[in-house]
Amino acid sequence: MVEPHKNKGTWHRVREWLKRGDSKESEFRYEKKFLIPLQELHAFEIRLSRMACSPIHLPRWINNLYCDTPEYEHLNENIEGLSERKKLRLRWYGDKHGTLKVTAEFKIKLDDTNTKNSVKLGKIKFPQEMDLNTLFQICMLQWGNNSSNAIPPANYTPTLLNRYYRSYYLNSAENIRITVDTPIYYENAVTGIRAEQSEYAIVELKCPANQIITSDLLPYQLSKSSKYIEGLQLTDPQYERSSI
Secondary structure (H helix, E strand, O other), X not given: OOOOOOOHHHHHHHHHHHHOOOOEEOOOEEEEEEEEEHHHHHHHHHHHHHOOOEEEEEEEEEEEEEEEOOOOHHHHXXXXXXXXXXEEEEEEEOOOXXXXXXXXXXXXXXXXXXXXXXXXXEEEEEOOOOOHHHHHHHHHHHHHHHOOOOOOOOOOEEEEEEEEEEEEEEOOOOOOEEEXXXXXXXXXXXXXXXXXXXXXXXXXXXXXXXOOOOOOOOOOOEOOOOHHHHHHHHHOHHHOHHHO
């Protein structure tokens, strides 16, 4: 099977951005994702306890403003299942509105591993009356002003905000991190439509690329679910579930 064509121009911009000195690169790691129905979540948490998985961080809200090109290149790469793909998001923790500590992140997938490169943008005010497009413009301006080397990528617009409550666990061997996300809220930056995903929790297992996640750790079927795709399906009629 011939791999779908990739936009080399965008990948060149991403690679050049990653080389710049202000960005912070994470190590590559494996990530496995599962969808667990909410009615089974309590039993899942009991299973984690019996497996000596311990909480390692207080639960907290995570906010992501996804950004894409006008042609939705990142979305199409995800839909086509390219082995080499990326997405750009602006992330902050805690309240949705207020004085935010925003980090710009390119999350990159290479085959079965993932990594991310990030630039801290500092404090940015996001009052309730401000829309997502204005927030994006302020973030891009501050990115350019605060970063001496890491120039913000051009030709991006905000597409989707998602917000979820995440719990964190670590297995007994201390080599696999487990996160549980629920509930999950979406707000489309283009249509203004909002939605909530409340049928299941998204559970992810994460470990360094030199480790192995055993298949018997969780008795659930692996999922390739994407919050970005799901959010657009729920908030934009152009991307309803039957069209992807």
